[in-house]
Amino acid sequence: MLIRSPQDWELPESAATPERDYDLRSLGRREFLKTAGLGLATAALAGRPAFATTAGFPTKVNPDYRDAALKPTAYELITSYNNFYEFGTDKADPKPNANKGWKTEPWTVEITGLVRNPAKIDANDLVAKMGGAEQRVYRFRCVEAWSMVIPWDGFPLAKLIAWADPKPEAKFVTFTTVLDPKNIPGQRRGTLEWPYLEALRLDESNHELAFMATGIYGRPIPNQNGAPLRLVVPWKYGFKCGKSIVKINFVAKQPRNTWNVMAADEYGFYANVNPTVDHPRWSQASERVIGGGGLLGTRQKTLMFNGYEKQCAALYKGMDLRKYY
Numbered sequence: 149m150l151i152r153s154p155q156d157w158e159l160p161e162s163a164a165t166p167e168r169d170y171d172l173r174s175l176g177r178r179e180f181l182k183t184a185g186l187g188l189a190t191a192a193l194a195g196r197p198a199f200a201t202t203a204g205f206p207t208k209v210n211p212d213y214r215d216a217a218l219k220p221t222a223y224e225l226i227t228s229y230n231n232f233y234e235f236g237t238d239k240a241d242p243k244p245n246a247n248k249g250w251k252t253e254p255w256t257v258e259i260t261g262l263v264r265n266p267a268k269i270d271a272n273d274l275v276a277k278m279g280g281a282e283q284r285v286y287r288f289r290c291v292e293a294w295s296m297v298i299p300w301d302g303f304p305l306a307k308l309i310a311w312a313d314p315k316p317e318a319k320f321v322t323f324t325t326v327l328d329p330k331n332i333p334g335q336r337r338g339t340l341e342w343p344y345l346e347a348l349r350l351d352e353s354n355h356e357l358a359f360m361a362t363g364i365y366g367r368p369i370p371n372q373n374g375a376p377l378r379l380v381v382p383w384k385y386g387f388k389c390g391k392s393i394v395k396i397n398f399v400a401k402q403p404r405n406t407w408n409v410m411a412a413d414e415y416g417f418y419a420n421v422n423p424t425v426d427h428p429r430w431s432q433a434s435e436r437v438i439g440g441g442g443l444l445g446t447r448q449k450t451l452m453f454n455g456y457e458k459q460c461a462a463l464y465k466g467m468d469l470r471k472y473y
């Protein structure tokens with residue numbers, strides 16, 4: 149029998165939420181204390197923030213992307229329970245570690261590759277060029293089987309693509325996270341292949357739901373969530389949503405993406421949320437709702453394409469969705 153020795157970067161089985169409902173016994177002590185503490189902190193955080201420092205704020209709610217049935221996760225939870233391996237592999241690591249002198253303003257984004265209008269542009273100028281920011285409330289589902297509901301501020305990725313004006317040969321778009329090992333501690337270790345790189349097909353990128361987020365709850369996006377600009381693709385597992393983007397590259401061939409490079413048998417290129425296809429080490433049939441219901445979170449069934457099947461299924465017509473692409 150083959151015995152697998154876990155790698156440094158590997159998601160531990162404990163990262164995935166077990167199938168049974170969480171209770172005091174199934175929660176690790178550390179996580180329980182964290183969750184309980186956050187619940188109390190959340191109660192103390194009342195109302196909407198008032199400051200508006202970065203371009204595009206305050207934002208306007210787009211009513212077309214605000215489902216009344218979705219209850220947004222508390223701001224405190226969204227911004228303190230994070231995956232950002234550049235700043236540590238524990239959920240609580242990114243918040244303190246990404247706010248110890250790492251600067252995300254000013255910030256330049258490069259738009260390059262098979263486009264007629266390549267650019268190197270300041271992030272604030274880019275938001276202004278895109279006509280400012282709007283707010284949309286999306287479901288967010290991590291491959292580790294937990295979920296949140298997040299009010300994102302930002303602009304549709306399709307607007308950026310129209311501005312970049314891709315050439316006919318462009319078929320895929322890559323999103324590269326900043327590489328700055330001097331100021332990003334995790335990049336001084338080989339946890340993942342750096343810089344973190346994610347990619348979409350061009351038609352996926354042009355889908356109306358694909359979004360470039362610059363804020364959360366009407367505030368500029370915090371460093372730990374991927375300041376100043378991060379991708380949001382709500383029908384895919386969260387690892388497709390690259391953070392702190394410095395380069396958007398239009399290419400002809402399907403590129404490698406970080407998690408697929410690290411573990412091709414566990415993470416595909418498409419990574420569409422699909423409750424009928426399990427991760428090799430855990431079920432994807434349901435998810436733990438962070439902050440949902442009570443201090444311990446509640447479970448709910450995972451929906452095909454994370455609830456966006458009607459809008460997104462056509463993108464994958466003719467593809468075998470059970471296949472691990």
Ligand code: MTE
Nearest residue numbers: 230231232233290325344386387389390391
């Ligand atoms: N982007 C970078 N650069 N590094 C990361 O480690 N983690 C991904 C994704 N984007 C990650 C990343 C994963 S696994 C998830 S679930 C989401 O970011 C988490 O986003 P959040 O912390 O804002 O909830």
